[in-house]
Amino acid sequence: MALLSRRLLLAAGAAALAGCGFELRRAPELRFRTIQLIGFKPHSPLAEELRRHIDSSQTTLVVESAAQAQVQLEALADARERSVVASTAAGQVRELQLRARLNFRVRTPSGKELIPATEILLSRDMSYSETVALAKEQEEALLFRAMQNDIVAQVMRRLAALQAL
Helix, strand or coil: CHHHHHHHHHHHHHHHHHHCCCCCCCCCCCCCCEEEEECCCCCCHHHHHHHHHHHHCCCCEEECCCCCCCEEEEEEEEEEEEEEEEECCCCCEEEEEEEEEEEEEEECCCCCEEEEEEEEEEEEEEECCHHHHHHHHHHHHHHHHHHHHHHHHHHHHHHHCCCCC
């Protein structure tokens, strides 16, 4: 009897989720077929993440040449910054601020500007202690990765909002 009621409960839960319109988040559909990423440093983690998200969309591919691209996303600046916010009287670091910055613009290969120069700047504060330096290094990497994912999501939303070329 317990097995039957458990199955009914699972079936009811699945039906409720299906009926409410629940759907997993996916890449937005872009209104252009090809895009070129330019101005990024070689092996830029941000460029690779953007490429992965754009390629996962059903409608758009990242291309290497301007001749094939309908749109060009140009990185004017792609930087990760780390600065000391607080330190002890002995000069030991107690708090850091991490910043991820992307300045970019989007235009057609002919030069028509679709998104003017835009800056996305994210920052996170992080406590620091020399006694757990390795753990703090890993925390820093995770925070930078989270900021990178947020920047990519913001760029993807802006690309999806572009009107017809």
